[in-house]
Amino acid sequence: MIKSLHIRNYAIIELLELSFSEGLTIITGETGAGKSILLGALELIMGERADSKALYDESEKCVVEGLFDVRAYDLKVFFDSHDIDYDTEVVVRREIMPSGKSRAFINDTPVNLKVLQDLSSSLIDLHQQFDTLDIHQISFQLRMIDALAGNKSLLQHYAEAYRKFQADKRRLADLVAKSDNATREMDFLQFQMEEFNRAELINGEQETLEEELTRLTNAEDIKRVAGSAYNYLVENEQSVVGMLQDMGIQLHQIGKVDHQIALLNVRFDSLVVELQELARELETIAEETEYDAQRISEIQQRLDLVYRLQKKHSVATVAELLAIQETIQSQLGSFGDLSKEIADLTDSINQQEQALTEKAMELRERRRAVIPDFETKVTDLLNQLAMPHAQMQVQFDELSTLGPTGLDEVNFLFAANKGSRLQRIKEVASGGELSRLTLVTKSLVASAIPLPTLIFDEIDSGISGDVALKMGNILRKLSNQHQVVTITHSPQIAAKADAHYFVYKKEKDDRTVTHVRMLTTEERVRAIATMLSQNPPSDSAMENARELLQL
Numbered sequence: 001m002i003k004s005l006h007i008r009n010y011a012i013i014e015l016l017e018l019s020f021s022e023g024l025t026i027i028t029g030e031t032g033a034g035k036s037i038l039l040g041a042l043e044l045i046m047g048e049r050a051d052s053k054a055l056y057d058e059s060e061k062c063v064v065e066g067l068f069d070v071r072a073y074d075l076k077v078f079f080d081s082h083d084i085d086y087d088t089e090v091v092v093r094r095e096i097m098p099s100g101k102s103r104a105f106i107n108d109t110p111v112n113l114k115v116l117q118d119l120s121s122s123l124i125d126l127h128q129q130f131d132t133l134d135i136h137q138i139s140f141q142l143r144m145i146d147a148l149a150g151n152k153s154l155l156q157h158y159a160e161a162y163r164k165f166q167a168d169k170r171r172l173a174d175l176v177a178k179s180d181n182a183t184r185e186m187d188f189l190q191f192q193m194e195e196f197n198r199a200e201l202i203n204g205e206q207e208t209l210e211e212e213l214t215r216l217t218n219a220e221d222i223k224r225v226a227g228s229a230y231n232y233l234v235e236n237e238q239s240v241v242g243m244l245q246d247m248g249i250q251l252h253q254i255g256k257v258d259h260q261i262a263l264l265n266v267r268f269d270s271l272v273v274e275l276q277e278l279a280r281e282l283e284t285i286a287e288e289t290e291y292d293a294q295r296i297s298e299i300q301q302r303l304d305l306v307y308r309l310q311k312k313h314s315v316a317t318v319a320e321l322l323a324i325q326e327t328i329q330s331q332l333g334s335f336g337d338l339s340k341e342i343a344d345l346t347d348s349i350n351q352q353e354q355a356l357t358e359k360a361m362e363l364r365e366r367r368r369a370v371i372p373d374f375e376t377k378v379t380d381l382l383n384q385l386a387m388p389h390a391q392m393q394v395q396f397d398e399l400s401t402l403g404p405t406g407l408d409e410v411n412f413l414f415a416a417n418k419g420s421r422l423q424r425i426k427e428v429a430s431g432g433e434l435s436r437l438t439l440v441t442k443s444l445v446a447s448a449i450p451l452p453t454l455i456f457d458e459i460d461s462g463i464s465g466d467v468a469l470k471m472g473n474i475l476r477k478l479s480n481q482h483q484v485v486t487i488t489h490s491p492q493i494a495a496k497a498d499a500h501y502f503v504y505k506k507e508k509d510d511r512t513v514t515h516v517r518m519l520t521t522e523e524r525v526r527a528i529a530t531m532l533s534q535n536p537p538s539d540s541a542m543e544n545a546r547e548l549l550q551l
Contacts, residue, residue: 021499024479029503034514047117147448227286495548
């Protein structure tokens with residue numbers, strides 16, 4: 001509900017303040033006085049595009065600010081999702097700079113126009129000639145039928161079950177995808193594990209094999225050099241060991257007379273023994289060392305396997321490969337079988353779908369039951385509003401799959417003139433006719449739907465007298481449940497107001513300026529009498545005005 005509207009420096013408005021009744025607010029005034037300008041300012045805080053040409057004073061910024069009571073609209077989630085401070089009273093402000101730059105604010109938080117439009121659609125329902133009305137929307141049409149059918153509780157239960165149904169379907173899809181991915185990953189890991197198992201890696205074998213390969217590939221040199229060294233040490237006629245043994249005999253003889261040499265003989269004898277042992281080891285190496293082409297091939301194949309695995313897994317040692325093998329083994333052991341969980345969830349989803357279908361069929365039955373009476377009432381009310389040939393029909397379509405509101409879709413078909421083909425409302429162009437249709441349909445469901453503030457502009461176009469009085473009664477009835485603002489030229493409608501504003505213009509400094517004031521009871525009598533006759537109004541018009549006002 002809009003509580004007040006502040007406009008500064010917009011079009012021919014210098015400064016203007018409006019407070020709105022909770023019921024029916026009527027705005028009347030002279031032609032060209034600025035009634036449409038009020039709506040233009042209102043559209044700015046609804047997110048319409050701004051133009052600096054609309055500034056009253058081009059050197060100052062334009063400000064349009066609306067104060068709204070939003071406690072009935074469940075908007076906290078909207079505010080939280082956009083990180084805006086929530087309160088039951090919300091200030092929406094729009095500013096236009098002389099440069100043409102525009103800014104928008106909700107509770108002093110800067111927002112973009114999309115956010116402003118999303119919020120204002122819940123707060124203001126503005127009906128102008130050729131406007132796009134929410135009655136065009138199929139979802140709103142179904143909402144109206146559900147309101148008439150008293151489906152609120154059933155629809156809430158259905159919606160809760162449907163949300164769980166959709167969530168479980170998404171979870172099932174995730175599980176199936178996870179299972180498929182797990183299968184693919186497990187197959188890959190299993191392939192790697194089998195490769196490791198075939199390799200039968202042994203920690204430290206790489207170094208051992210590389211050393212053995214080096215020896216085998218150099219076997220001839222090793223055999224030749226070791227054998228030659230052995231011969232030099234013990235086999236030749238002038239072998240090193242033989243000559244040292246002869247020298248040892250001489251040293252032992254001298255050691256008998258020289259104590260110091262006797263001490264050295266111990267070390268000398270040890271040297272001879274060490275050389276003899278060294279010679280034997282060299283002999284063994286020379287005898288045992290043989291070039292083995294087959295063994296070289298085996299080692300090379302084994303090392304090629306090790307090197308290939310190391311390259312594949314980007315490591316440099318067998319120890320690291322063994323660590324990877326252990327990790328793969330652990331990963332394989334961690335894979336769980338999701339088939340049972342998938343099967344259980346599939347069964348649950350099937351049961352949910354059956355239960356939802358039953359609820360959807362109940363919704364369908366209740367919806368179908370109220371449509372004939374709704375069509376009749378809409379047609380009767382339109383006839384009362386000077387549309388004697390108007391027809392409204394609810395096209396009911398059955399859907400093949402469950403949706404957020406069941407298995408049904410409705411389309412309101414409308415024809416304004418005799419012989420005209422019934423068409424979907426969004427295909428009907430006449431703004432005045434659509435405004436009346438909107439008024440009629442919303443008046444029938446007003447007690448069941450928390451509608452935003454309804455603003456009608458020129459809804460009384462082309463009607464007068466008793467028809468206008470009936471429209472006023474409908475507006476009056478509608479305003480008992482919802483805030484309604486109407487710009488009108490009809491005295492019969494104006495007489496139904498809870499608050500009556502008069503728009504007029506005055507000259508100021510060679511400029512025309514729009515003003516608005518709330519009329520007192522006596523001023524209302526005069527304003528309505530003027531609308532009935534002329535200015536100044538006749539005595540009979542004044543009397544008729546009092547009668548309309550029931551004074």
